[in-house]
Amino acid sequence: MATVEDRQFRVEPFPGGTPGNQRLVEEGRLPDYDVVGTRPIRHDGTDKVTGRARYGADIKLSGLLQGYVLRSPHAHARIVSIDTSRAAEVPGVHAVCTNADMPSADHRAGDLGEGMVDWYHLNQNVLANDKVLYTGHAVAAVAADSVHIAEEAARLIEVEYEVLPPVLDVREARGADAPVLNDDVRTDRQPAGETGDTPTNVAKHFHYEKGDVDAGFAAAELVIEREFTTETVHQGYIEPHTATAFWSPDGKITVWTSTQGSFMIRMQVAELLDVAISKVKVVPMEIGGGFGGKIAVYLQPVAAVLSRLSGRPVKLNMDRSNVFDATGPTPGSYMKVKIGVDAEGKITAGEAELLFEAGAFPGSPINPGCMCVFACYDVPNGRIDGYDICVNKPRSNAYRAPGSTHVALATETIVDEICEAQGICPVEFRLKNAVKEGDERVDGVTYPPVGMWETIKAVELSDHWQSPLEGPNRGRGIASGFWFNFGGNSVVAATVNEDGTVSLIEGSTDIGGTRASVAMQLAEILGIAAEDVTPTVVDTDSIGHTDVTGGSRTCHATGLAAIKAAEDIQAQLRQRAAMLWDVESEQVEYGDGATLTGPEGKTISFQEISGKLTQTGGPVVGRGSVNADKHGGAFGTHIADVEVDPDTGKVQVLRYTVVQDVGTAIHPSYVEGQMQGGAAQGIGWALNEEYHYGDDGRLHNASFLDYRIPTCYDLPDIETIIVEVPNPGHPFGVRGVGEVPIVPPPAAMANAIFRATGVRMRSLPMSPPKMLHELLASDG
Amino acid sequence: MAKQRIVSTSINGNPVEFLAAPRQTLLEVLRDNLDLIGTKEGCSNGNCGACTVIFNGRPVDSCLVLAVEAEGGELETIEGVALTDGLHVIQDAFLGQAALQCGICTPGFIMSTKALLEENASPSEDEIRFHLAGNLCRCTGYDKIVRAVQQAAEGVTN
Ligand code: FES
Ligand code: FES
Numbered sequence: 001m002a003t004v005e006d007r008q009f010r011v012e013p014f015p016g017g018t019p020g021n022q023r024l025v026e027e028g029r030l031p032d033y034d035v036v037g038t039r040p041i042r043h044d045g046t047d048k049v050t051g052r053a054r055y056g057a058d059i060k061l062s063g064l065l066q067g068y069v070l071r072s073p074h075a076h077a078r079i080v081s082i083d084t085s086r087a088a089e090v091p092g093v094h095a096v097c098t099n100a101d102m103p104s105a106d107h108r109a110g111d112l113g114e115g116m117v118d119w120y121h122l123n124q125n126v127l128a129n130d131k132v133l134y135t136g137h138a139v140a141a142v143a144a145d146s147v148h149i150a151e152e153a154a155r156l157i158e159v160e161y162e163v164l165p166p167v168l169d170v171r172e173a174r175g176a177d178a179p180v181l182n183d184d185v186r187t188d189r190q191p192a193g194e195t196g197d198t199p200t201n202v203a204k205h206f207h208y209e210k211g212d213v214d215a216g217f218a219a220a221e222l223v224i225e226r227e228f229t230t231e232t233v234h235q236g237y238i239e240p241h242t243a244t245a246f247w248s249p250d251g252k253i254t255v256w257t258s259t260q261g262s263f264m265i266r267m268q269v270a271e272l273l274d275v276a277i278s279k280v281k282v283v284p285m286e287i288g289g290g291f292g293g294k295i296a297v298y299l300q301p302v303a304a305v306l307s308r309l310s311g312r313p314v315k316l317n318m319d320r321s322n323v324f325d326a327t328g329p330t331p332g333s334y335m336k337v338k339i340g341v342d343a344e345g346k347i348t349a350g351e352a353e354l355l356f357e358a359g360a361f362p363g364s365p366i367n368p369g370c371m372c373v374f375a376c377y378d379v380p381n382g383r384i385d386g387y388d389i390c391v392n393k394p395r396s397n398a399y400r401a402p403g404s405t406h407v408a409l410a411t412e413t414i415v416d417e418i419c420e421a422q423g424i425c426p427v428e429f430r431l432k433n434a435v436k437e438g439d440e441r442v443d444g445v446t447y448p449p450v451g452m453w454e455t456i457k458a459v460e461l462s463d464h465w466q467s468p469l470e471g472p473n474r475g476r477g478i479a480s481g482f483w484f485n486f487g488g489n490s491v492v493a494a495t496v497n498e499d500g501t502v503s504l505i506e507g508s509t510d511i512g513g514t515r516a517s518v519a520m521q522l523a524e525i526l527g528i529a530a531e532d533v534t535p536t537v538v539d540t541d542s543i544g545h546t547d548v549t550g551g552s553r554t555c556h557a558t559g560l561a562a563i564k565a566a567e568d569i570q571a572q573l574r575q576r577a578a579m580l581w582d583v584e585s586e587q588v589e590y591g592d593g594a595t596l597t598g599p600e601g602k603t604i605s606f607q608e609i610s611g612k613l614t615q616t617g618g619p620v621v622g623r624g625s626v627n628a629d630k631h632g633g634a635f636g637t638h639i640a641d642v643e644v645d646p647d648t649g650k651v652q653v654l655r656y657t658v659v660q661d662v663g664t665a666i667h668p669s670y671v672e673g674q675m676q677g678g679a680a681q682g683i684g685w686a687l688n689e690e691y692h693y694g695d696d697g698r699l700h701n702a703s704f705l706d707y708r709i710p711t712c713y714d715l716p717d718i719e720t721i722i723v724e725v726p727n728p729g730h731p732f733g734v735r736g737v738g739e740v741p742i743v744p745p746p747a748a749m750a751n752a753i754f755r756a757t758g759v760r761m762r763s764l765p766m767s768p769p770k771m772l773h774e775l776l777a778s779d780g
Numbered sequence: 781m782a783k784q785r786i787v788s789t790s791i792n793g794n795p796v797e798f799l800a801a802p803r804q805t806l807l808e809v810l811r812d813n814l815d816l817i818g819t820k821e822g823c824s825n826g827n828c829g830a831c832t833v834i835f836n837g838r839p840v841d842s843c844l845v846l847a848v849e850a851e852g853g854e855l856e857t858i859e860g861v862a863l864t865d866g867l868h869v870i871q872d873a874f875l876g877q878a879a880l881q882c883g884i885c886t887p888g889f890i891m892s893t894k895a896l897l898e899e900n901a902s903p904s905e906d907e908i909r910f911h912l913a914g915n916l917c918r919c920t921g922y923d924k925i926v927r928a929v930q931q932a933a934e935g936v937t938n
Contacts, residue, residue: 018927041875048883049871051818051858055884058817148803236918238822238830239884288820288884289918320823512881512919669878673920677881680921704827704916712922713913 009454011461011721014668020719021672024458024659031664031724035523036732039669040530042516048286056242056258056285057317064244065094065143067306067316068150069299070157071326072132072139075166075392075697076179079129079139079159086156087142092149095309096157098140099129102305103274107184110271112264112295113488113548115398121182121361123272125395126301132161133181133360134394135698136325138298143306143314166392166697170334170355173201173391181390185362203362204388206370208443216349216381220340224417225351228335228410230746230764231690232357234328235399236681236709239288240320241327245303246313253280253304258287260294260509261548266540268297273304283539284509291681292398293328295548324702329691330399331357331364337373337410345424347433349381350374350442354407355389359396364388368484369403371443372743373411375482376452376635377433382442392697398550400678401483401739405685405746412479412747413762416754426478426751427465430456430637434480451661451725452480452635458721464639464657473644474654477751480637481743485736486551487628487729490558491544494522494533494565494622498614500607502526502569502622504535507546508558512677512738513670514549520666521559521732525566527594528606544625552736555666556727557628563731564624576616577604630729634736636660638679638744642752649772651687651753657719663727663735674737676718682745684710690765789850791816792860800847807831809847810857818858818887822916829915832888833857839895841914858887861894869935870894870928879928881919889915893929897936905930 008027013019016039031037047053084096105123109116124130128137140157144150167173167181180199187196189205196202217223243257253275259265262282270277287294299316306314318327334355340348352373356364370386419426434453440446459465459478469476492506504519519533547553570590577596578585588598594606613619641655658675665671688708692700701707726733750761759774784799791814800809807824810816810833819842822830826844833842834856861868870893873879880886889912896903896911903911908929909922917925 020923039878042878044883045875045880046867046871048880048886049867049874049890050862051816051887053883054817055820057821058811060815237882237884238828238916238918239820239882240822286884287882288822289882291918317821320825320827513878667878669924670881673878673881673924676921676923677919678921681918703825704823705825709916709918710922711913711916712909712926715922717926718921718923 009457009461011458014722017668017672020717022720023722023724024454033524035520035530036664036666037668039667040516042513043519043535044510044515053286055239055288059244059256059285059315061244061246061313063312065145065310065312065314066147066150067141067143067303067314068147068154069138069302069316070140070154071322072135072137074132074161074163075135076164077132077161078164079132080162081160082140083158084140087153090149090153090156092145093142093153094312095143095306096140097302097305097309099127101309102127102272102301105272113261113550115363115365117296117363119271122268125361126272126297134392136322136394138326141302141306143310168391168393168693168697170357170389170391173389174355174387181360181392185390201390202387203358203390204366206367206386208370208384210440210442211381213349213351213381213383217340219342220348221343222418222421223338223340224414225336225338226414226762228762230333230406230409232329232332232393233685233689234324234707235291235293237289237291237293240318240323241294241298242317243299243303244313244315245300245307247304247308251279254283255280255300255304256283256285257300258285258294260287260290260511260550262509262540263507263545264295264548265297265300269300269304272301281539281541284537287509287511290511291400292402292550295550296397298327320704321702324707325699326394328397329394330402331359331396333357333406335406335410337414339414339418341418341422345422345429345432347377347379350379351382352384354386356403357393357396358388358390359393360390361395362388362390364396365398365402369407371441372404372482373407374442376435376480378435378439379442384442400681400742404481404483404743405682408479408481408743409746409750409764412744413750416477416751427456427460430480448632449725449728450633450635451723454723454725455480455635455637455659455661458659458723459637459639462639462657462721464655464719469641473646473756474641475752475755476639476641477748477755478637478639479744479747479751480635481740482633482635483552483739483743484633485556485631486553487557487631488547488553489627490546490561492558492561492565492624493543494569496569496610496613496620498611500610501532501534504533504562505538505543506535506558507538507543508554509549510537511549512674513667514554514558517555517666517670518558518562522562522566525563526569526606527592552738553631556631556730556734556736557626559666559734560626560628560730561624564626565622568624569620569622572620573609576609576613579616580612632663632727632729632735634661634740636740636744638748640748640752642749642756644753644756644771646775649768649775651749651766651771653683653716656716657721658741659721659723660737660740661723661725661735662737663730664724664733665722666732666734668722671722671737672720675720675741678738678741679718679745680710680715682742683715683749686746686749686764686766688765688767785848787848787851789853789855791855792857802846802848804847805843806845806847806850807842810842816857816859820884820887822884829892830885830888832891832915834891834895839892858890861890870932873928873932873935877924877928877931879920879924885915885917889917889925893932897933901936902933
């Protein structure tokens with residue numbers, strides 16, 4: 001078999017896209033599908049362009065009350081007392097609640113699909129009664145005839161606080177004399193399985209080691225060690241959190257909310273309110289963005305408690321400042337990373353120490369950070385230590401490839417320094433060191449077939465890389481990134497209609513076009529058009545347990561379920577045709593063009609047999625249920641051209657290309673959209689976004705004016721090159737796409753900035769003041 | 781709460797009268813009183829554009845307009861954009877170019893685009909990006925939105 005280096009590739013436009021939308025094609029190998037790889041109009045599109053789609057805040061119910069949540073003005077304080085009596089007396093108020101109205105919780109771990117949670121901590125995060133641990137921490141809530149009455153009443157709630165000093169920085173929080181946030185937290189050391197015996201902010205310590213690290217560094221010709229910091233950032237979804245709940249007199253709770261995982265909301269509401277999951281129905285509304293931040297509950301249990309107390313349905317909406325103050329964010333970090341290379345530019349060893357902010361309660365994505373830090377390269381000897389550290393900020397949450405963007409800044413910047421020092425082209429270095437099938441990561445995982453090398457090849461062949469960049473203060477950088485992707489549980493049911501169409505119901509909430517990409521996979525198997533499948537996302541009583549829309553899993557795992565359902569339909573239709581023709585079902589084939597064929601040239605189309613189901617035993621429903629475990633990791637490499645204004649420090653992105661191995665692109669437009677959107681978030685993280693805290697622990701920029709995410713005027717066209725190295729764990733080769741594209745941008749920008757200015761930025765964001773400071777410092 | 785006032789206005793070509801308290805924003809009244817939920821709330825302080833409507837021919841953030849200010853004015857919301865026999869060219873273009881992912885920003889972008897194209901039928905890419913900079917989208921990276929506006933502009937000028 002030819003080695004990968006002998007294979008011939010070219011970059012060409014991806015059919016149906018604009019000129020900036022391209023793909024890497026290997027000579028002699030082009031996927032051959034009818035529906036997969038085409039660009040049908042998404043099924044839910046018309047509702048979304050006409051304003052008819054109903055998002056979380058759009059629910060209307062008779063007797064609906066509006067609520068308001070009272071939040072802590074302090075970053076760290078003990079709650080001495082809460083007096084709600086005056087609020088309860090306000091005319092128009094129907095219920096007031098505090099943590100005392102919820103069942104007490106104990107320390108047990110729960111799995112939310114993109115992170116673990118301790119039920120006691122989640123209970124305290126939803127409504128605190130012991131300590132408040134960040135400004136905006138919820139302490140009480142009111143339900144009233146209008147949100148204005150609820151707000152006015154909430155202001156009459158008297159909370160007495162004993163104010164404590166806050167700690168906001170991971171390095172300080174780790175120190176012996178730092179204020180401890182949670183008396184119950186002890187350091188949990190993994191994989192050793194040991195637990196510390198004193199209260200601490202260091203909730204976890206992960207340690208991974210492979211090979212002989214000291215020998216690896218001794219064998220290196222060049223060793224570079226650097227420190228990096230990143231600030232706390234927010235997912236920044238445009239739709240604020242919202243929840244509406246009705247606690248019926250028969251004990252059943254219905255929750256209408258926008259969430260990445262309705263079954264995860266069901267589990268959390270049931271657990272926190274101590275009711276059976278079967279008593280909770282979660283109705284997923286359309287969701288206005290999540291990126292990992294709409295998995296954990298905030299308002300849902302509170303709305304349910306207010307409903308129980310008032311006997312009426314209750315709606316709670318956050319405003320934008322609540323969203324910044326009390327939800328999200330993804331951690332700030334401190335990282336020290338060291339890489340050694342031999343004279344040929346092959347990596348000999350890597351070492352990393354990573355400190356991530358957990359926020360108020362344990363649970364930062366430090367473990368994925370550890371697993372991603374050297375994931376792109378064949379690192380024969382490695383040692384990684386990662387720490388999850390509580391600080392007085394909101395409880396951190398997943399944000400698109402959680403943990404990977406941080407560590408890519410460190411590794412990819414050092415790789416660029418190595419290339420610079422050794423005079424190696426960054427593309428050549430990466431081709432030489434890229435992980436391939438069979439390579440083992442430092443945390444012990446061996447790679448299945450992966451496409452890291454192919455993404456670099458695509459960079460090398462791209463018009464962007466081959467076009468010279470000229471002009472003063474301009475530079476080009478590249479960087480790579482990795483995400484595991486995920487499989488997990490998904491269920492669909494598909495009913496064949498008499499007119500030859502299929503109604504597809506699923507439990508995966510659709511954040512970015514997955515109704516279409518899942519329906520397309522069913523259509524491909526059945527040989528029908530994507531438009532002949534009608535996908536619907538249903539509530540938790542109407543379909544089996546489906547994990548979160550997150551981890552880049554939906555197109556892969558819910559797609560697998562849809563494929564299974566289609567195969568189930570095929571098997572049932574073969575029986576029906578056998579019945580019609582009076583033959584055995586083994587004699588019937590479901591072939592191309594959606595046609596069933598039997599002995600003696602008998603044929604019947606999918607359309608025709610769909611009209612004969614009543615005569616042959618009744619309607620046909622296909623079922624697909626999976627717990628997918630062959631997701632296949634994914635890699636991306638980005639090219640950034642920047643210009644740095646020497647007078648202001650402002651960095652302008654001139655040209656940007658996202659290259660990513662997606663396995664197989666089901667709906668290329670939405671694949672490109674994920675790549676572009678992830679890159680835009682990464683560029684925002686790189687250049688602008690950060691939480692600004694005062695010394696008192698108050699967040700100073702809880703608005704979209706002051707927490708500035710990129711606008712369309714800040715960004716250039718974002719070019720895409722889709723790489724398709726099929727995942728052997730999926731019939732069409734799907735890997736998943738959503739998360740990888742946020743990983744490379746900060747490092748790609750930092751590397752481009754270096755080439756523009758000669759200044760290495762090792763601290764995010766690379767905002768004008770910081771950039772200018774470094775520029776002036778470098779001028780001496 | 782202060783006494784409510786009667787406000788007479790025109791919404792999507794139809795005369796509408798509604799009651800509003802002086803403190804209520806136009807966004808709140810559209811969504812809560814008039815059930816025009818297609819206009820979205822992302823920030824309620826004029827920073828995201830999700831609540832964009834066209835007020836007397838100009839795009840405005842309805843969260844920054846008091847409902848009582850709509851007295852005697854003409855409003856267009858996302859609910860009035862589609863034609864009786866199909867989608868508006870802008871809506872078609874957003875669908876055709878896959879210019880939405882979660883879709884929460886889409887009504888606001890469509891209203892801003894409509895206002896732009898009514899003023900400038902063939903904007904350059906720079907003009908499009910400048911005009912739409914008040915509308916935030918966190919999902920798409922804007923590339924496909926800009927393509928959609930370009931496609932719509934061609935449709936409008938043809
Ligand atoms: S809701 Fe009006 S601008 Fe954001
Ligand atoms: S499509 Fe989600 S914010 Fe624009």
